[in-house]
Amino acid sequence: MKIVCLGSGNVATHFAQALKLAGADLIQVWSKTLANAEALANVLGSIATDDLSAINPHADLYLICVKDDAITDVTKHLSAVKGTVIHTSGATPLSVLSTSGFNDYGVIYPLQTFSKKQAVDFKKVPLCIEADNETTLLALKNLASGLSEEVHEISSEDRKLLHLAAVYACNFTNHLYHLAATLLKRNDLSFSLLKPLIMQTAEKVQGEALPISLQTGPAIRNDELTMQRHLELISDFPVLTEVYETLSKSIKKTYL
Amino acid sequence: MKIVCLGSGNVATHFAQALKLAGADLIQVWSKTLANAEALANVLGSIATDDLSAINPHADLYLICVKDDAITDVTKHLSAVKGTVIHTSGATPLSVLSTSGFNDYGVIYPLQTFSKKQAVDFKKVPLCIEADNETTLLALKNLASGLSEEVHEISSEDRKLLHLAAVYACNFTNHLYHLAATLLKRNDLSFSLLKPLIMQTAEKVQGEALPISLQTGPAIRNDELTMQRHLELISDFPVLTEVYETLSKSIKKTYL
Numbered sequence: 031m032k033i034v035c036l037g038s039g040n041v042a043t044h045f046a047q048a049l050k051l052a053g054a055d056l057i058q059v060w061s062k063t064l065a066n067a068e069a070l071a072n073v074l075g076s077i078a079t080d081d082l083s084a085i086n087p088h089a090d091l092y093l094i095c096v097k098d099d100a101i102t103d104v105t106k107h108l109s110a111v112k113g114t115v116i117h118t119s120g121a122t123p124l125s126v127l128s129t130s131g132f133n134d135y136g137v138i139y140p141l142q143t144f145s146k147k148q149a150v151d152f153k154k155v156p157l158c159i160e161a162d163n164e165t166t167l168l169a170l171k172n173l174a175s176g177l178s179e180e181v182h183e184i185s186s187e188d189r190k191l192l193h194l195a196a197v198y199a200c201n202f203t204n205h206l207y208h209l210a211a212t213l214l215k216r217n218d219l220s221f222s223l224l225k226p227l228i229m230q231t232a233e234k235v236q237g238e239a240l241p242i243s244l245q246t247g248p249a250i251r252n253d254e255l256t257m258q259r260h261l262e263l264i265s266d267f268p269v270l271t272e273v274y275e276t277l278s279k280s281i282k283k284t285y286l
Numbered sequence: 287m288k289i290v291c292l293g294s295g296n297v298a299t300h301f302a303q304a305l306k307l308a309g310a311d312l313i314q315v316w317s318k319t320l321a322n323a324e325a326l327a328n329v330l331g332s333i334a335t336d337d338l339s340a341i342n343p344h345a346d347l348y349l350i351c352v353k354d355d356a357i358t359d360v361t362k363h364l365s366a367v368k369g370t371v372i373h374t375s376g377a378t379p380l381s382v383l384s385t386s387g388f389n390d391y392g393v394i395y396p397l398q399t400f401s402k403k404q405a406v407d408f409k410k411v412p413l414c415i416e417a418d419n420e421t422t423l424l425a426l427k428n429l430a431s432g433l434s435e436e437v438h439e440i441s442s443e444d445r446k447l448l449h450l451a452a453v454y455a456c457n458f459t460n461h462l463y464h465l466a467a468t469l470l471k472r473n474d475l476s477f478s479l480l481k482p483l484i485m486q487t488a489e490k491v492q493g494e495a496l497p498i499s500l501q502t503g504p505a506i507r508n509d510e511l512t513m514q515r516h517l518e519l520i521s522d523f524p525v526l527t528e529v530y531e532t533l534s535k536s537i538k539k540t541y542l
Contacts, residue, residue, distance in 0.1 A: 195466040199480045200487045201503030202533045208497040210451040224455045231456045232488035241464040247457030269536050276532040277458045
């Protein structure tokens with residue numbers, strides 16, 4: 031299978047490497063920054079370009095891994111291609127690909143956080159697939175099943191919701207780690223002290239138990255004295271205070 | 287070493303089992319609820335009581351693992367003991383033990399989240415120790431080093447801060463997992479889809495990189511369009527909206 035990868039960021043890097051590992055031929059990498067295209071192309075044994083009009087029209091699959099608001103710009107230059115065109119965005123509906131006259135198009139959204147430097151076991155990444163017709167859906171299902179054990183048919187509407195849920199479970203969570211680190215740094219305490227706790231908090235929800243049954247801390251106990259003491263410790267730190275109050279209130283609303 | 291365990295909750299269960307594993311003799315377990323004391327005593331091959339006046343006065347160590355506001359009540363009944371008295375609370379200063387006339391007292395605070403049913407590798411649990419004198423500190427250090435590879439001398443003031451940081455990194459984080467689960471449940475989507483993402487988000491901060499360098503999502507990009515779309519999806523869900531707005535604002539303040 032011949033694939034053109036459009037984009038060279040975190041998703042492109044991990045997705046294209048997983049495809050290569052599964053035996054695909056990455057024939058071209060496009061990025062608006064040539065150096066980035068070349069860096070990824072080198073890893074893939076592929077050819078780099080920064081020219082959308084130079085995209086090879088003879089690939090079987092066009093993998094769009096660009097920022098959400100750049101997807102339409104990229105697809106405009108793919109009108110001549112015969113292969114299947116897919117995007118990888120959680121927040122973007124399938125329909126964004128309907129206006130460019132493609133025969134076959136779809137979505138494979140990997141529900142994971144990627145950094146170029148961080149290894150990810152792609153076999154465990156949930157791949158959310160959608161397509162404009164049954165034949166393409168089946169083809170994407172086969173492709174995705176070669177990359178991951180977790181392949182799910184997900185509509186554009188549900189994918190949007192998953193993407194939002196991921197903001198809570200990943201983006202906001204990482205920010206809480208940062209706020210904890212900020213607090214420790216003020217007293218020259220090492221962030222490393224929190225690492226086992228962070229791992230265990232994530233591991234606890236990997237089994238059958240839902241997070242709602244695993245909640246601990248002063249807010250769920252309605253322990254006003256401890257919460258007051260905590261707020262005194264951060265009284266000169268309005269951002270930490272607002273987050274503390276909002277999340278404690280949300281916990282209390284959930285349980286009390 | 288003969289140890290009396292006061293309390294039978296999550297911390298008591300894991301701490302006492304780690305002590306037993308390290309060769310200590312758990313001679314007695316007290317809990318205000320006899321059935322709870324008995325359940326833990328059975329696991330430890332120990333004797334249960336719900337009577338504080340029946341506490342064995344001949345132990346080497348008294349391990350207090352009760353709720354913060356019950357520590358003083360418990361210590362009142364330990365005035366006759368000769369052994370070292372320690373509590374395990376993050377939010378409670380060492381000085382709470384100073385009024386009961388103990389010769390040797392201290393703190394071993396395990397910086398981890400414990401549930402009775404969930405296994406924890408105690409060797410990896412950071413143990414924060416403090417004592418009223420150097421001899422006791424050394425004794426606690428030796429004891430703690432037999433239980434965990436992570437033993438740290440931490441003052442009451444710093445321990446209080448660590449405890450607060452843990453609220454962000456564990457309690458609030460788990461609540462974000464719950465809010466994500468709530469969102470998915472509305473559309474009959476499985477929380478399992480988020481589990482690999484949650485693990486990876488925690489794993490990412492286990493290395494050298496600090497959370498501040500790993501932040502992703504619409505807020506750090508100041509992607510107002512995506513944030514507006516997200517808020518529309520939860521417009522009928524005031525709790526989710528408030529958390530979304532507060533954390534997005536905090537992220538923007540951190541980076542922009």
